[in-house]
Amino acid sequence: MLSNKKAQGKLILLLLAIGLFIVAYLVALPLDQRCEILPDLPDCNPVHNITTILNITPGLLVPQEFxxxxxxxxxxxxxxxxxxxxxxxxxxxxxxxxxxxxxEKQFSLHDKIKESKIFVSVAKAFGTFDIYVNGKKIKSASKEGYFLASIPNNILNKTNTLKIVPSFPWFPWQISSFDINSVIVKEVYFVTQDTITKKIDVDQNLSDxxxxxxxxxxxxFSDDALKVIWNGETELNKSVCDEAVIDLTDKIQKENNLTFSxxxxxxxxxxxLSITTKDKQYPLFYIALNNEQIESVRNGTNNAVLYLIFxxxxxxxxxxxxxxxxIGASTNSPEYRIVLNQYIRSGQNTILLVPKKTFTINSLIFQFE
Structure with missing residues (x-):
């Protein structure tokens, strides 16, 4: 009996030693070899943020004048x-x-906010009141004064419901009552810039x-005026809160500067920038890339990828x-993917598709992934 227990103990120690050896061996392997053996490891499937730069529907690929x-x-x-x-x-x-x-009030929140708050001013108070946003209680108060409550980002939608509800009184003859002077939604943002200039190089002959x-x-997010300057001339200087179209016919140069302020x-x-030409040609697609995006490809963080969906x-x-x-391409798949890391550059980039035979493209997507 004693010898059997000793044998079992030795077997367990042997199995532990083998297990430790395997773990040490896997840890010592280079990452690519380790991923071949254990492809489901977290390090073998890094999560990359996808940034879509262009997503359009070209349709039938034929020469166009636009x-x-x-x-x-x-x-x-x-x-x-x-x-x-x-x-x-x-x-x-x-x-x-x-x-x-x-x-009960409805309110909408803009995109690009850092945080949002509710400000409530109370003149007279008897009892307790609760502040709800989208059914979630964010604050309770029971006195006069000014109250500021942060709204958790995880309960917010594009359109939201604010509700301020008095508490239920203890006795039938009591009334919970509050005089609300004002309720304000405060949006807090990341301050960025007040002016930016973009360069647009036109490939077409100006005479065409x-x-x-x-x-x-x-x-x-505010009603301040927007100034649009094209090649040094102010084309717009007013509040614009929807779509705007500015005629730039006869104002196009080979190298152009567009400023928003x-x-x-x-x-x-x-x-x-939409240009109509006298002669038709296959559509040329333009994308502007910044230095940070280029660097993310150079250091191996992202790939610059073009997708075509048919x-x-x-x-x-x-x-x-x-x-x-x-780059020559041939496929009978409903999706075509190509990595363009070696061809991208900071500033303006161009994509031109020339078919051997006309076909339709449902989606053209350029993204960093």
């Missing part, structure tokens, strides 16, 4: 915080055993240009010209 130069969205944030009143006139809320009269226009959309908080998106699985042969470099 060219679009697209720019990435721009943030002009000068104010650290802004107030948006929900209640501006004194209002009484109350609750008894028989009645309930709360405040029939018309040109600058288009963009603006999300306004504002003393307020604006988010400018879907920016494009509606059919028929054979497709075409040439991809990225910044003038020709």
């Amino acid at each position: 060219v679009n130069y697209s720019l990435q969205p721009i943030e002009l944030f000068s104010y650290e915080s802004l107030d948006f009143p929900l209640v501006v006139l004194p209002q009484t809320i109350e609750r008894s055993w028989w009645i309930q009269k709360p405040i 240009i029939k018309s040109a226009s600058l288009r963009f959309e603006t999300d306004c 504002s003393s307020g908080n604006l988010y400018i998106k879907n920016i494009s 509606p059919t699985i028929e054979s497709k042969q075409f040439d991809v010209y990225f910044n003038g470099f020709k």
